[in-house]
Amino acid sequence: MEQIESLLKRPALYCNIDGVWELGMGAMGMGYFVLIWLQTHSSVNSIWHSMWTLFVYVGILSAGLFFGTKVIKTRITYPRTGFVSYRKSSAVWAFVIAFLVAALVALSAYTFSKRPMGAATPAFLIGSLVFVSMYVYRVALAAPWKWIVAFVLTISAVIIAFLPSSVLASIAGHSVPPGLDQIGGAFLLLCFVWSTISLISGGISLYIYVRNTPKPSSETE
Amino acid sequence: MNHQIQSIAELDRIIHEPGRLMIVTLLYSVDQADFLYLQYETGMNRGTLSSHISRLEQAEYVKVEKTFRGKVPQTLLRLTRMGRKSFERYRKNLREAL
DSSP: OHHHHHHHHHHHHHTTTTSHHHHHHHHHHHHHHHHHHHHHTSOTTSGGGOHHHHHHHHHHHHHHHHHHHHHHIIIIIHHHHOOEEEOHHHHHHHHHHHHHHHHHHHHHHHHHHHSOHHHHHHHHHHHHHHHHHHHIIIIITTOTTHHHHHHHHHHHHHHHHTSOHHHHHHHHOTTSOGGGHHHHHHHHHHHHHHHHHHHHHHHHHHHHHHHHOOOOSSOOO | OOHHHHHHHTSOHHHHSHHHHHHHHHHHTEEEEEHHHHHHHHOOOHHHHHHHHHHHHHTTSEEEEEEEETTEEEEEEEEOHHHHHHHHHHHHHHHHHO
């Protein structure tokens, strides 16, 4: 019975067999980090504060992520280990989880804006742990070495949460309102660190996958 | 007859075969998957996998669609509504039997 339950989870774990899920998350996080960094470290009249720039940038980023992951899947993954399309109910759950995470981030941002960083540290850590739990459920259950990545994600969140306020405020940049500078700096730094870890971890997964999984010699069937 | 023994007697024999059980379990979690994916996950050779799929298709538990990915033939498989219900019943009976 346990083997059946374990087999039922296999297709969901297959999503990141090639590291593409992590690469996508890392690229998205890094894309938003660059955008927010440019916005917070440029003058208010700069092009990075224009609504059109935001639309074009997010459009290009989304298109790049969509087609980039699709190219890796169709050129590398599907010819090697096969194609899977997921049920819509799973996609609905993904949206529900994404909504809950977004709500948690917004709540944390609000908490940070009302209180100094020190008092809001638990909220920051809880938000981070929710993300790490999602990572463990989605990725780390498939490959034991990903538990190290989950540990590094957790440790980096703890270190960032306890960084001095002056450091976080300096990372946030001059365009951030005074009440939001510490939270802004903390989220910006977390976004950069986690995106980098995700890109490295996804890159290693892709390398291992390509090295260990040769293309079948003849046609699919 | 004892309820537990009754549950064992009611196990679907088409699904109960280990190879077919793997196929049905994998297909239950997805919308559709191709032949290569099932081969990768189950570790079965083409002949064995094809024969199990034919048996499941005969029982109308699996729908098979032959298509092309570029110039390469691709066999897509999905569980039918009947296959899905049968697998749910099988899991329930197995749980009761254990």
